[in-house]
Amino acid sequence: MTQLAPAQEATPVPAYTPLNRARLIAPGPVEVAPEVLQALSQPQMHHRAPEGVAKLMEAREQLTRLLGDPYDAVITTSSGTGAFEGALVSTTPTGVKVVNAQAGKFSERWGEMARRFGYDTQVVAKAWGEMLEAGEIADACRDAHTLCITHSETSTGALHDLEAIAKAAKAQNPDLIIIADCITSYGVAELRPAAWGVDIIVSGSQKGTATPPGLGFVLFSPQVQERLIKNTPHGFYLDMTRELAGQKAGSTPQTPAINLIYALSTALERLLAVPLEVLWAEQKRKTDALIAAGDALGARAWAPRPSPAVAVLTPPPGIGGKQVAARLAQMGQRALPGQAPHEDAVFRISTMGYADRYDALGLAGILEDCFAGLGVPFPRGVAVQAAWQALA
Numbered sequence: 001m002t003q004l005a006p007a008q009e010a011t012p013v014p015a016y017t018p019l020n021r022a023r024l025i026a027p028g029p030v031e032v033a034p035e036v037l038q039a040l041s042q043p044q045m046h047h048r049a050p051e052g053v054a055k056l057m058e059a060r061e062q063l064t065r066l067l068g069d070p071y072d073a074v075i076t077t078s079s080g081t082g083a084f085e086g087a088l089v090s091t092t093p094t095g096v097k098v099v100n101a102q103a104g105k106f107s108e109r110w111g112e113m114a115r116r117f118g119y120d121t122q123v124v125a126k127a128w129g130e131m132l133e134a135g136e137i138a139d140a141c142r143d144a145h146t147l148c149i150t151h152s153e154t155s156t157g158a159l160h161d162l163e164a165i166a167k168a169a170k171a172q173n174p175d176l177i178i179i180a181d182c183i184t185s186y187g188v189a190e191l192r193p194a195a196w197g198v199d200i201i202v203s204g205s206q207k208g209t210a211t212p213p214g215l216g217f218v219l220f221s222p223q224v225q226e227r228l229i230k231n232t233p234h235g236f237y238l239d240m241t242r243e244l245a246g247q248k249a250g251s252t253p254q255t256p257a258i259n260l261i262y263a264l265s266t267a268l269e270r271l272l273a274v275p276l277e278v279l280w281a282e283q284k285r286k287t288d289a290l291i292a293a294g295d296a297l298g299a300r301a302w303a304p305r306p307s308p309a310v311a312v313l314t315p316p317p318g319i320g321g322k323q324v325a326a327r328l329a330q331m332g333q334r335a336l337p338g339q340a341p342h343e344d345a346v347f348r349i350s351t352m353g354y355a356d357r358y359d360a361l362g363l364a365g366i367l368e369d370c371f372a373g374l375g376v377p378f379p380r381g382v383a384v385q386a387a388w389q390a391l392a
Contacts, residue, residue, distance in 0.1 A: 010323075011373050013330045020332040025363060027154050027184060027310035027336065029206040029213050030353025032267065036211060039266040040259055047258040053250040059261050060247060062268040066187050066209070067201060067219055068276050069194040074243050075264075076216040077257040080183040080204030083216025085113060086238030087179050087200045088148065090228050094118060096145035101137045101165070104128050105155035105339040106181065110148035117234050119146075128342055129302045132160045138168035146177045152185035155339040157312025157348070158303035159189055163196045170197040177224060183207055184309035186217070187271055188283045188352060199224040208283075208309065209271065210353040211264045214257050220244065270354075284308040285391050286351040286360040292390040293364035293383035297371050299324075302346050310350040312338070319374055320344040327370045357391050 024031045045052050056075070063073040076083045088110075092098060098119040100111035103126040114121040124140050126132055132149070141147050147169055151162045166178050179200045185191055186201060187208030193201055198221075205215035218240060220228075228241045242253045271279060290311035291301045298316035306312075315324050321337040324347040328335045338346040349367075351360050364387035368380065 009375050010327070011375070013327075013373070017331055022332045023334065023366075024353070025328070025333050025335050025349045025351070025366075027207070027348055027350040027352060028204075030210055030350065031355060032210050032212060032263070033270060033354040036263045036267045036354075039263040040212070042259075042262065045258055045262065047252065047256050047261075052258050055258070055262055055265055056247065056252070056256065057250050059265040059268065062265060062272060063217055063219065065272055066268060066276070068192065069221075071193065071201065071219040071221050072225065072244060072248065074218045074220070074240060074247055075256065075261060076218065076238065076243070077214065077254070077260075078216040078238070079213065080181070080202060080207075080216050081109065082238060083204065083218045084110065084148075084179065084181060084202045086216075086235060086240045086243070087202055087218045088113065088146070089117060089232045089234035089238065090240035091177050091179070091200070091224065092117075092119065092146045093229060094233060095120060097122060097143060098146045098148060099124060099137065099140045099144045101132050101147065101149045101160075102126075103130055103132055103156065103158065103160070104150070104153035106183070107148075107150035107153055110150070110179075110181065114148060129156045129158065131158060131303070131305055132165060134161065134164040134168040137165050138172045141169040141173050141176050144173060144176060146179060148179050148181070150181040151191070152182065152189060152307040152309045153303075154184045154307075154310055154348070155312075155342075156303050157301060157306050157310050157346075159185065159305050159307035159309075161305070162198065163192070166197045177227065184307065184352070187279070188309045189307060190277075190280045193219075194221065205260065205264055208352055209264060210267045212260060214260045215264060280308070282357070283352075286355065286357055287311055289357070289360040289387035289390040290349055290351065290363060292386040293367055296382045296386040297367060297376065297378055299347075299367075299371075309352055310348055312346050312348050314346050316371075316376055319376065321347040323374065324370060327374055328366070331366065331370060331373075333366055333370075360391065361387050363387075
């Protein structure tokens with residue numbers, strides 16, 4: 001006989017919950033491998049020592065391989081936001097037109113940043129959860145200097161069509177500089193910036209590269225390096241002209257987070273153990289499994305073109321996203337509700353980082369326990385079965 005979870009109010013958290021393994025199932029920070037943590041536990045190393053210089057150069061080369069195109073990597077001691085700021089002020093002169101394409105919390109951030117720096121900022125916006133349109137963005141870019149765009153929008157779970165948008169924008173304006181926020185798509189989703197015409201890729205350590213927070217990445221195409229602004233008036237610490245020249249020579253103008261760079265290099269070894277196409281396909285299957293599990297429980301994906309980085313799911317009627325996230329937290333599973341002003345409309349779960357397909361299956365079972373505890377009726381095992389089918 002099929003066991004149904006009772007349709008009633010939330011039940012008490014079971015007594016065995018303290019024995020659960022705590023998990024990070026949020027879209028960042030993500031869980032990291034034991035060997036990455038071990039790399040952090042070494043005696044303090046010096047970034048100017050030959051070993052430190054060699055590790056910086058190795059990590060930069062690994063970041064380029066993970067991108068798949070011959071872009072030059074700069075590692076910043078910052079979050080991805082700091083890396084994006086450095087990319088923007090180091091390529092975009094004062095007062096020029098900047099187009100910001102936005103459809104969620106993080107893409108909105110780049111428009112706010114551009115306005116604060118005094119750029120002539122034009123926003124091309126869609127409602128959260130909707131997809132950006134290549135033609136509309138391209139039209140706005142006809143006389144623009146820079147386009148700021150987000151590939152994978154972590155607040156909505158949408159993977160915008162960066163290829164179509166970049167190609168359309170460059171067709172209208174070949175001199176346009178495109179800076180892409182790939183903070184949750186780098187190392188996770190298909191990304192071919194050279195073929196697509198994207199000049200700069202920005203990311204951060206606590207997402208797809210499965211490293212603790214604290215590092216930002218900026219990857220520059222060979223062509224855009226010729227357009228970097230020397231002594232940008234908008235930045236000193238984040239002056240990418242100085243930083244890129246220094247890191248190419250194995251140095252950094254400022255003290256880097258060398259411990260994190262050692263950890264990053266270790267984490268990248270795992271990702272680079274397979275071809276990029278295999279990595280991207282497996283990341284997509286894991287998130288497809290989460291979406292399938294949610295769908296089986298009546299929690300459907302918000303975005304019509306989901307990102308492989310995060311499953312952003314709308315709970316069944318009568319349950320809010322904050323309620324789901326809170327119940328998961330009681331179970332020792334750290335997920336996230338939505339971003340304001342949609343914090344209660346969705347919840348967000350992810351298998352980025354040190355996770356495999358079996359973690360996706362386990363998370364499907366965790367969702368069953370969570371929803372059962374919230375009084376949602378469903379046949380037991382339906383989410384796990386749906387996840388298995390997505391992984392096949």
